[in-house]
Amino acid sequence: MPVRPTVLVWTPVLLTAVLLNTGCAGPDDTPSAAPASSSPVPHGYVEGAEEAPEQQSRLLLGDAGSGATRVLDLITGKVVASGKAGGIDGIATDGRFGYLPGSTGTRVVDTGAWTVDHGDHVHYYRTKTRTVGDLAGGTGARVHGDAGVTVVTGADGRARVLRRADLDAGRTGTPTALTGTYAGAVVPYAEHLVAVEADPGGDTDRPAVVVLDRAGRPVASPGAVCEDPRGEAVTRRGVVLGCADGALLVREDDGRFTAERIPYGRDVPRAQRAAAFRHRPGSTTLTAPAGKDAVWTLDVTARTWKRIPTGPVVAVNTAGEGSPLLVLESDGALHSYDSADGRELAVTARLVKEPGGPGGAAPVIEIDRSRAYLNDAEGRRVHEIDYLDDLRVARTFDLDLRPSLMVETGR
Template structure:
């Protein structure tokens, strides 16, 4: 069963990527992804990146970590090879921006270049693979929120303070010196359209709403849309703009003729705090977001149509979708992956039990099994079974491969997207 509400109103590649990378398509000098001095484009092939190999297809890799032992691996999904890298123990969360993995610990955040990424030029895409290497350590640790685009990486610490790092430095294997943003935002700082977007509560509003704030790359506050968001939780970058989760639904911020416009996407009914969308997951490049709706349901937000759909699923451990007509993927407490039609809310497919042991964690937790989705496959980690399942979600959730490991993949993210 499901309830559908019709309303009006990242890690995906943001629009700024297109602007920043268009010069290489136009035949100008290419500032390489390695951040090094480049020679004239006439002497290099289009899309050339120093120190990287361009490939014809997506070069997906899984970054895996066991917080207890510190075991850390990079699993190359193209070759099937497992790369052992220096360990990181005590990891509270593992996130990615499509290339770099961020291992959050109490003492700071380790930045690992997984050596696989893509560059979206709008009408075509370049795929790259390079050596895996450490890129340094960020001082912000447990609770830090890291958001990136092609130019900068914004790190918002648990204390609310934000440091903005140059992406070119990270691509050279160095953290570099950050620029500090003023104030203490109430949400993550999200790079978008050559600016930095966030929510702040430094207003006198009696309703407790936070307001949208837009900074330029230098940290100067610029004109912002007049819009608020009560009790902000979660955010995501889509091709339609930046989505912030709010008490009444979502707030969409998009570029509009050189400025920024805000549009509300309400649930359409009052939703208890424990059932609101608070942590979004989606396929990079998709405009369909998913989030737990409490312990027994899932929210699907279609940013294009500005609609929320609530799918009743039963106990949820993890959720994701590829969007665009693909099934909603839900890992439930029976250890099986279930597929739902987001239009009807009906279950359309189901795997056998895939998890050796189902942890007590629930959807929205930063640890536990995760569902990573790309354009053709989904990946589900089985920590107790020391393996990862590759799922063809377009073929009735067929298990295409089971990839065995020499460690417990408690935390998992996919890079190369």
């Protein structure tokens, strides 16, 4: 498949055992398997993986119409077929594995790229792409994961927990079914699970927030409710839940869980509330459409909302504090706005043929520290955007499928 312009191929170099093991001591440093040598094993190593000196970004792409999937390696520019799933209608990732809910269940794809972050240093890994298997619970399922577990919450509110060690070994294993029914997605956080549970009395307008252990047993109740829960995100400050009056921030500090409300500060009609958050992993600035012609930004650190008027919104994202707000609008062009004062900074030519996403999901904007990625399903391509250089189109990847679904992995 052609890639414009020519992409320089980078070959990852295996670091020495001394460098790999620097600063990686701890009780959870036992790998699933050791590399073929007597050298110390780097933390986070998985059998068959190779450590790299930089992030190994990849895009998992799905065609909602045909069910075909591909993995695009953003380092080499190569595209690898990753199987076909039945009637896929969504996509999610935990940083390495991709999850594609559909009419026959949820397909799990190992994209073969991930990051292990220890705070003071980071490990980057790459390995081959492969299909892991299928899970029960398809259409409408929401997926969230961390280094230990992945939770698939079905449209019926039932949730199943998968062990990351099983996925690393190339199998789905036997998921643990949680006994409760939840009003929103169950989110792994701080070695626990954060969930919004409907009131046992049947008052579904006032679902309570509960903290579970990894087996699904309730261990804490922050004493908060989240009316009309829609949307959730994990940040360095905690788990953010979208509620009728704004957001709820659930945090853990020395084993104690608390919930802090971040209100809109005014009455916001349901159609204009944040219903699905987008952000760069690791960032504490969240974005969401605010109705048809505006976007919300939520500064989790400052606990403040800001509503920025734009053109008709199709997709939105930002790299974080101080970075431009990126908005795909109904004209098919990508626009950038100053996140502080709302000024429009730049706009591209039309990049997406049918931004409404007929026959599949609407386009999305994936973003990292230097580039953004925009999928054009009808054009059968993905654009790489340098958002710090007036939205310059750095590369365009032509594909043999309609990439109506997209997530970035390797981070």
